[in-house]
Amino acid sequence: MFQNRTREIKIGTVMIGGGHPIVLQSMAATKTTDVVATAETCQRLTEAGAGIVRIAVDTQQDAEALREIRKRTTANLSIDLQENYRLAELAAPFVDKIRYNPGHLHHAEPNISWQKKVERIVEIARKNDCALRIGVNCGSLDPSSTGNNPMLNIALDSAFKHADFMDSLGFQRFCVSIKSSNPSIVISANRQFASLRYDIPLHLGLTEAGMPPEGVMKSRLALEPLLAEGIGNTLRVSLTVPNHRKQEEIEAGHLIVQNVRQGKILTAADWTPDQLNIVSCPSCARVENDRFVALAQQVREATRFMKNVPLTIAVMGCRVNGPGETDHADIGLWCGAKSVNLKRGTNLIGTFSYDEIVQKLLQELEQLL
Numbered sequence: 422m423f424q425n426r427t428r429e430i431k432i433g434t435v436m437i438g439g440g441h442p443i444v445l446q447s448m449a450a451t452k453t454t455d456v457v458a459t460a461e462t463c464q465r466l467t468e469a470g471a472g473i474v475r476i477a478v479d480t481q482q483d484a485e486a487l488r489e490i491r492k493r494t495t496a497n498l499s500i501d502l503q504e505n506y507r508l509a510e511l512a513a514p515f516v517d518k519i520r521y522n523p524g525h526l527h528h529a530e531p532n533i534s535w536q537k538k539v540e541r542i543v544e545i546a547r548k549n550d551c552a553l554r555i556g557v558n559c560g561s562l563d564p565s566s567t568g569n570n571p572m573l574n575i576a577l578d579s580a581f582k583h584a585d586f587m588d589s590l591g592f593q594r595f596c597v598s599i600k601s602s603n604p605s606i607v608i609s610a611n612r613q614f615a616s617l618r619y620d621i622p623l624h625l626g627l628t629e630a631g632m633p634p635e636g637v638m639k640s641r642l643a644l645e646p647l648l649a650e651g652i653g654n655t656l657r658v659s660l661t662v663p664n665h666r667k668q669e670e671i672e673a674g675h676l677i678v679q680n681v682r683q684g685k686i687l688t689a690a691d692w693t694p695d696q697l698n699i700v701s702c703p704s705c706a707r708v709e710n711d712r713f714v715a716l717a718q719q720v721r722e723a724t725r726f727m728k729n730v731p732l733t734i735a736v737m738g739c740r741v742n743g744p745g746e747t748d749h750a751d752i753g754l755w756c757g758a759k760s761v762n763l764k765r766g767t768n769l770i771g772t773f774s775y776d777e778i779v780q781k782l783l784q785e786l787e788q789l790l
C-alpha cells in the first residue's frame with residue numbers, strides 16, 4: 422500500500438510512519454484501577470493484532486494502577502490524558518506513549534498556559550522514552566477558539582498550532598490525530614493536514630462511529646479513501662461494543678487495510694446509510710455507568726421505525742466528549758453515574774433515570790417528526 426513518507430516514530434516495539442505498515446489500535450473499556458481486567462483486555466487486544474492499546478488515566482489511582490498493568494501485559498501501552506495533564510509524570514514510566522487532547526488542556530489550572538502544560542508533557546515524554554499524540558477531537562475542541570468558525574477550521578488550527586509548538590521545542594517523536602464523528606470532516610481535516618505537514622505521522626479515526634455494522638461502514642467511508650491516498654500511519658476503529666468484544670475494533674481495522682490493499686475503497690456513492698444517524702462513543706474507563714452500551718443498543722432498537730428520517734442522535738458515555746458531541750446532534754443523550762442528560766441541540770431538556778430515558782427520548786422525537 423502506498424504511504425506518504427512521514428518521519429518514523431517508535432512506540433514501544435512498533436514503528437509508525439516512515440513507510441512502516443499501518444499499526445492498528447484499540448482501547449480498554451475497563452476501569453483502569455481494575456488491574457486484572459485491564460491487563461487481560463490489553464493482552465487479548467495485542468493477541469488480536471493491536472500494535473498499541475490505550476488506557477484512560479484520570480486519577481492518581483489510575484496512574485498508579487499502570488505499574489501493575491505493565492507487569493501483566495506485553496502490549497505497547499498508550500495513556501489517554503484529558504484534563505489532568507499532571508498525571509503524565511506518574512504514568513509515563515510504565516507506558517510507551519501519551520495522548521493529550523488540546524481541547525481539554527484548558528480546563529485544569531486555567532491560569533497556566535497550554536504552552537507551559539505541553540512543555541511539561543514533552544519533558545516527561547523525553548525523560549521516560551515515550552512518544553506523544555496530539556489528539557484533536559471535534560467533540561471537545563479548545564473552548565477559546567470556538568466562535569463562529571466552522572468546526573473543521575478550529576480542529577485544524579488546533580492541530581497545526583500544537584505541531585508547530587512541538588517543533589519549537591525540538592521534539593519530533595509525536596503523531597497527530599484529528600477526529601470527528603462525521604466522515605467528511607475526517608477526510609477533509611486529514612487531507613489538509615497531510616498536505617502541509619507531510620512530515621508528521623497521522624493516527625486516523627472516525628470517533629464515536631457507533632455500533633456495528635453501521636460503525637464499521639462509517640469508519641470505512643472515512644478511512645479507506647485517506648489510506649488509498651497514502652494518508653495515515655496508524656488507525657483505530659471506535660465501535661460501541663462491550664469490553665469483551667473490543668477485538669472487533671481490530672478486526673474492522675484489518676478489514677479496512679485489506680480493502681485498501683485490494684483497491685476496494687468504499688465511497689459515498691457505494692453505500693446508502695440509513696438517514697437516521699446514531700453517533701455513539703466506544704466507551705472506555707471513563708464511562709459513568711456500565712449500562713451505557715446497553716443504552717446505546719436500546720436507542721437503536723427503539724428508533725428503528727424512523728431509520729429513514731434524516732436526524733442525528735448522539736449517545737455518549739460521559740462528559741469528556743458528551744456535552745460537545747451532543748451539541749452537534751439533533752437529539753443527544755450523555756450519561757452521568759445515575760442519570761442521563763437529554764438534549765435537543767445545545768439545550769438541556771432534562772435529566773432522567775436509566776429506566777426512563779428511552780421513553781423520554783421517544784416523546785421528544787415525536788415532537789420532531
Ligand code: SF4
Pocket residue numbers: 702703704705706707708709737738739740741742743
Ligand atoms: S465519551 Fe465515551 S469514549 Fe469518550 S471518554 Fe467518555 S466514555 Fe470514554
